[in-house]
Amino acid sequence: MKTKSVIILSLFLMGFACDQNTSRPDHRIQVAASILPLQDFVNQIGGQEVTSFVVIPPGASPHTFELVPTMLRKINNSQILVLNGLGLEPWSARVIDTVGEEKLKVIVTSREINALATETSHHHQHGEHSHDHPESGNPHVWLDPVLAIKQVEQIAAGFASAFPAHADSFLARRDRYKARLLQLDQEIQVKVRSWSHRDFVCFHPAWEYFAHRYGLNQAAVITDRPGMEPSPARMAHVIETLNRTGAKAVFSEPQFSESLLRAIAEEANVSVVQLDPLGTTLENGGYIELMQYNVAKIESALK
Numbered sequence: 001m002k003t004k005s006v007i008i009l010s011l012f013l014m015g016f017a018c019d020q021n022t023s024r025p026d027h028r029i030q031v032a033a034s035i036l037p038l039q040d041f042v043n044q045i046g047g048q049e050v051t052s053f054v055v056i057p058p059g060a061s062p063h064t065f066e067l068v069p070t071m072l073r074k075i076n077n078s079q080i081l082v083l084n085g086l087g088l089e090p091w092s093a094r095v096i097d098t099v100g101e102e103k104l105k106v107i108v109t110s111r112e113i114n115a116l117a118t119e120t121s122h123h124h125q126h127g128e129h130s131h132d133h134p135e136s137g138n139p140h141v142w143l144d145p146v147l148a149i150k151q152v153e154q155i156a157a158g159f160a161s162a163f164p165a166h167a168d169s170f171l172a173r174r175d176r177y178k179a180r181l182l183q184l185d186q187e188i189q190v191k192v193r194s195w196s197h198r199d200f201v202c203f204h205p206a207w208e209y210f211a212h213r214y215g216l217n218q219a220a221v222i223t224d225r226p227g228m229e230p231s232p233a234r235m236a237h238v239i240e241t242l243n244r245t246g247a248k249a250v251f252s253e254p255q256f257s258e259s260l261l262r263a264i265a266e267e268a269n270v271s272v273v274q275l276d277p278l279g280t281t282l283e284n285g286g287y288i289e290l291m292q293y294n295v296a297k298i299e300s301a302l303k
């Protein structure tokens with residue numbers, strides 16, 4: 001009884017507060033970002049001028065995500081939509097069609113990045129394509145801090161052109177954040193030099209850009225397309241690769257079930273180490289903390 005009346009009272013107060021605010025006192029720019037790392041970039045660049053939300057909820061995989069109508073409405077009320085591109089957000093075309101590009105500024109952060117081809121473009125299994133877009137390469141560019149800088153630059157340029165009154169603040173924040181990302185890159189370079197192993201196997205090709213940047217080798221992936229079960233032939237290939245390369249670990253991800261990886265790891269007698277490409281396991285940290293977390297995990301397997 002008591003709790004009920006408290007709830008009703010607070011609902012009443014909330015309603016009252018909303019009535020007072022019909023003129024929308026929040027003048028901040030509303031920005032939708034597709035994934036958590038991009039939302040952090042948005043906040044780093046936007047500062048107090050921006051309020052942001054993430055489209056793909058923590059714990060969901062972009063590769064299997066479907067947009068619900070409430071989220072479409074939320075994006076509809078935003079001024080800017082920040083995307084990764086490279087086929088990571090197949091739902092975005094419909095959103096842009098529905099909302100209209102004159103109402104919603106779209107920033108595709110991978111625009112200036114030369115994408116790596118995905119595994120499937122080498123061995124085509126009857127029309128099966130990684131990440132839906134036949135023309136696109138591997139979308140996981142944000143996991144290389146140097147490419148992340150290019151994404152940050154796109155966001156800053158997009159914000160500055162959409163809201164020129166705040167351009168100076170956006171560009172100043174961009175420069176400060178770029179310096180921190182370069183420092184992160186240096187930090188990782190120093191660490192990697194002391195690792196004795198270079199080869200790893202991971203669940204899907206998330207760590208390809210990271211490997212490319214730091215001289216590591218993604219020896220095999222369990223699936224090119226999350227949501228699709230790997231064939232027995234693929235499983236056998238992964239186990240053979242683990243044995244041949246002497247890779248120390250299989251990297252899993254919180255977005256996908258570990259049971260398959262456990263079976264493979266057991267067969268090849270290596271450990272399973274969970275990495276987090278999206279920031280799902282981090283409560284309050286941003287992109288830099290996410291990368292430091294991942295690097296520490298990778299180091300535990302490869303050092």
Ligand SMILES: [Zn+2]
Pocket residue numbers: 063140204206
């Ligand atoms: Zn992915």
